[in-house]
Amino acid sequence: MDTQEDIERLIEAMARLPGLGPRSARRAVLHLLKRRDDRLLPLAQLMDKVGREVRECLNCGNVAAGDICAICAADKRGNGQICVVEDVADLWAMERANVFQGRYHVLGGTLSPLDDVGPEDLRIPRLRDRVATEGVEEIILALNATVDGQTTAHYVARELEPTGVAITGLAQGVPVGGELDYMDDGTLRAALSSRRKY
Numbered sequence: 001m002d003t004q005e006d007i008e009r010l011i012e013a014m015a016r017l018p019g020l021g022p023r024s025a026r027r028a029v030l031h032l033l034k035r036r037d038d039r040l041l042p043l044a045q046l047m048d049k050v051g052r053e054v055r056e057c058l059n060c061g062n063v064a065a066g067d068i069c070a071i072c073a074a075d076k077r078g079n080g081q082i083c084v085v086e087d088v089a090d091l092w093a094m095e096r097a098n099v100f101q102g103r104y105h106v107l108g109g110t111l112s113p114l115d116d117v118g119p120e121d122l123r124i125p126r127l128r129d130r131v132a133t134e135g136v137e138e139i140i141l142a143l144n145a146t147v148d149g150q151t152t153a154h155y156v157a158r159e160l161e162p163t164g165v166a167i168t169g170l171a172q173g174v175p176v177g178g179e180l181d182y183m184d185d186g187t188l189r190a191a192l193s194s195r196r197k198y
Contacts, residue, residue: 007033059130061106061123063088071095077103080137082130084156086110086144090180094142097185099192102140105130110148111155122152124159131163140195141169144179157198168195 007029015025032040056062057069064070071077081102085091091104107122130136139160143149157167170191180188 059126060104061088061108061126062091062104071103077101078134079103080135081140082127082134082136082138083140083142084127085142085180086149086152090142090144093180093183094188094192097183097188099185099189100140103134107143107152107156110143110146110152112148119155119159124156127156128159128163131160131165136165138166138168140192141167141198142180142192143169145170145176146179153198167198169198170195 011022011025011029014020014028015022017025020028032043053065054063055065055067057064057072058067059072060069062069062071079102081100082105083091083094083100083102084105084107085094086107086109088106091106094100094104105123105127107124107127109117109122111117111119111122127139131139139156141153141156143153153169157169160167183191
């Protein structure tokens, strides 16, 4: 196969990444090719390793090197609280802000009739199982303040209501239409400390 064709395929693949368009992808690929030994080859090796070894935590949906992530495996994180988030990026945002010391549950998306995502496509049954088996006292619904996020939060709250567990949600600090991954640490801290009952 032609080397130039391989480079174009690499540019096309990178252009599909969030935040990169065709021009940014082309610049990134050219930079990597110029810095082959200290950028391109180490990056390729890391991507291969991560692709082979990293998987989804069977308990919460976080990414992990084994079947259970470090957060779920840590006894000190088992404080009776589970923070429910849409995806792993939101979990990482909460961890980066260092505002929550319990465990997480990654739903894997939000309810979205337009995108044909229903309750059966999310990890809601696993969340119900965890509430029943992990001694959970509080579920914190930390979903994005979008229409789909809030629809999902109300659905999850209704599903968990029969369990009797306290269900709270993030309050002030998260603007309507905002996404957790883009929030600063102070905003996340204020939102978590001012959470409200659903």
